[in-house]
Amino acid sequence: MLDVVSKAFFHTLAGSSTLKKMASRYGVRPNGAGFARRFIAGETIEEAIAAARAIQASGMLITLDQLGESVTTAAEADAATREYLALIDQIAASGIERNVSLKLTQLGLNIDRATSVDNLRKILEKADALGFFVRIDMEDSPYTDVTLSIFETLWQHDNRNIGVVLQSYLRRTEEDTRRANALGARVRLVKGAYNEPRTVAFQHKSEVDAAFVRVTERLLKDGVYPAIATHDEKMIEATKSVAARLAIPKDKYEFQMLYGIRRDLQAALVAEGYRMRIYIPFGPEWFPYFMRRLGERPANVGWVMKGILSER
Numbered sequence: 001m002l003d004v005v006s007k008a009f010f011h012t013l014a015g016s017s018t019l020k021k022m023a024s025r026y027g028v029r030p031n032g033a034g035f036a037r038r039f040i041a042g043e044t045i046e047e048a049i050a051a052a053r054a055i056q057a058s059g060m061l062i063t064l065d066q067l068g069e070s071v072t073t074a075a076e077a078d079a080a081t082r083e084y085l086a087l088i089d090q091i092a093a094s095g096i097e098r099n100v101s102l103k104l105t106q107l108g109l110n111i112d113r114a115t116s117v118d119n120l121r122k123i124l125e126k127a128d129a130l131g132f133f134v135r136i137d138m139e140d141s142p143y144t145d146v147t148l149s150i151f152e153t154l155w156q157h158d159n160r161n162i163g164v165v166l167q168s169y170l171r172r173t174e175e176d177t178r179r180a181n182a183l184g185a186r187v188r189l190v191k192g193a194y195n196e197p198r199t200v201a202f203q204h205k206s207e208v209d210a211a212f213v214r215v216t217e218r219l220l221k222d223g224v225y226p227a228i229a230t231h232d233e234k235m236i237e238a239t240k241s242v243a244a245r246l247a248i249p250k251d252k253y254e255f256q257m258l259y260g261i262r263r264d265l266q267a268a269l270v271a272e273g274y275r276m277r278i279y280i281p282f283g284p285e286w287f288p289y290f291m292r293r294l295g296e297r298p299a300n301v302g303w304v305m306k307g308i309l310s311e312r
């Protein structure tokens with residue numbers, strides 16, 4: 001219950017443009033300063049690539065996300081598309097792993113489906129040519145159907161270097177998992193980060209967690225190289241034990257975590273020989289992402305306040 005209240009509170013704050021303006025001035029500053037830095041790799045591609053290099057040097061895999069979402073004009077969607085094209089070029093030139101994540105509302109899904117698909121196709125054309133893997137993040141439930149439908153359309157048109165995200169809090173996800181497995185598509189499983197109504201989503205952590213374990217088993221049994229994306233030790237232990245029971249080798253799936261969260265656990269899993277991919281978010285549009293991270297764990301607010309107070 002507390003989870004739901006806290007999520008709702010931070011989602012409301014995430015919509016505040018005054019707060020966003022204030023936070024943007026101090027949250028992510030050059031040279032590693034700023035209270036949001038724990039979760040955001042920086043505002044520039046160069047900072048994100050530097051963070052990626054450090055993470056790769058510690059034996060982990062990476063995916064880069066140029067933050068942005070919910071754009072409402074074709075010009076903004078166009079700009080986001082150009083940013084991704086530039087990002088892909090810079091990643092390729094840098095020699096780091098070729099893997100990015102993106103959101104369809106960043107590419108114009110709120111304008112119409114065709115705009116976002118056109119923009120995504122432009123990105124995939126370059127990404128494919130350069131051997132990238134592109135993960136389409138999952139947003140809130142009004143976008144679930146259309147996101148999966150766009151994913152499937154591209155998949156049927158032979159775009160195979162793409163993956164999708166499913167959220168265990170959604171009641172529909174077990175069915176979506178069966179469908180993704182039947183396609184042979186790569187799924188990232190998460191619990192889900194948005195504030196969803198009970199009609200579509202489980203409201204209690206115990207139900208979300210139970211669904212997470214059920215879907216993990218489905219993905220490990222019938223899926224293709226699934227990504228189990230969580231910082232929850234119980235979910236990680238459950239994944240390990242299902243994989244051991246099904247005799248699934250450690251290179252047939254991966255764990256994923258967010259930049260700056262449970263770095264101790266990230267390192268421990270790598271030391272045990274598991275694959276660990278870190279999702280590295282960056283860019284000037286970091287505010288809504290940052291607020292979702294606060295909402296997941298209100299204790300982070302104390303941590304952020306300490307950061308603000310120690311800043312000059």
Ligand code: FDA
Pocket residue numbers: 136137138139165167190191192193194229230231232233256257258261262278279292293294296297300
């Ligand atoms: P849970 O929230 O139960 O947390 C378990 C434990 O993890 C906590 O007790 C704490 O120790 C730690 N923890 C979790 N969140 C923390 C935080 N913010 N700060 C500090 N500690 C924290 N969601 C979505 O809807 N669409 C998407 O596309 C994605 N993509 C995505 C990619 C990757 C790589 C990850 C890891 C996560 C996502 N998510 C996401 C977010 C996901 O849905 C979920 O909101 C967060 O991962 C938090 O859930 P946990 O599984 O970690 O469990």
